[in-house]
């Protein structure tokens with residue numbers, strides 16, 4: 476493994492790809508690589524070669540899972556509609572996976588929120604023919620340089636072609652491919668730009684990053700996220716989702732209502748433990764050493780976000 480990848484970032488999500496980290500034929504913006512952080516840079520590098528798997532869900536919906544956020548693909552006579560567009564460097568494998576479904580063009584893209592592992596492919600997907608729709612805060616963050624302290628990274632303003640051409644505030648409905656898509660903005664949760672996408676007829680619900688299935692989530696305090704907002708959104712998802720729904724998380728395997736309940740319970744449980752330890756006067760380092768997530772760390776902290784990172788973001792919000 477290259478030395479740049481050693482240390483804390485030996486994530487399960489990236490392990491398959493880590494043995495073949497060679498420079499891919501995909502340009503990584505120099506200004507992004509010039510920064511000293513490791514997590515975001517590693518994500519850019521790994522995504523260049525990480526595999527993308529396609530799984531047919533129900534009706535005309537397929538989910539693509541790779542190094543970044545899960546992509547939903549809705550197919551039909553109107554052309555492909557995507558929900559999210561992965562990390563920019565994943566383009567070759569994402570394009571291949573999309574083309575493996577059928578040869579129809581991509582005509583629409585919806586962003587669940589502004590983060591680089593969901594909206595990173597915006598520009599190339601737009602160039603391929605898609606118009607982009609998102610919450611207004613997604614466009615707000617993408618159009619300017621945005622610092623994310625939790626990742627110690629500043630994302631430069633996105634080029635004009637990567638910006639959503641249409642935005643909404645609270646709710647929005649899209650009709651495409653004989654499908655009704657009901658979009659809804661969450662109260663500030665993972666960020667202030669999170670939306671859910673309900674494919675009504677297929678009864679498939681994409682939660683974006685308000686739900687990480689058996690993975691500790693990132694919480695972006697720099698653009699409106701918090702642990703309490705994360706728990707509140709998990710409650711909202713549980714209230715919305717029925718037993719028959721297929722639930723697409725931002726990260727992790729496709730699941731169902733029981734997985735959302737587990738996520739809420741783990742988030743609320745960790746918050747409670749960390750708050751109690753902090754109240755006793757413990758520093759962040761002492762809280763991390765106390766391992767309040769011992770029962771879930773092996774499974775949930777084995778992905779992109781380590782237990783220590785997650786605890787840092789919980790500690791910050793309690």
Ligand SMILES: [Zn+2]
Nearest residue numbers: 588590665684
């Ligand atoms: Zn995110």
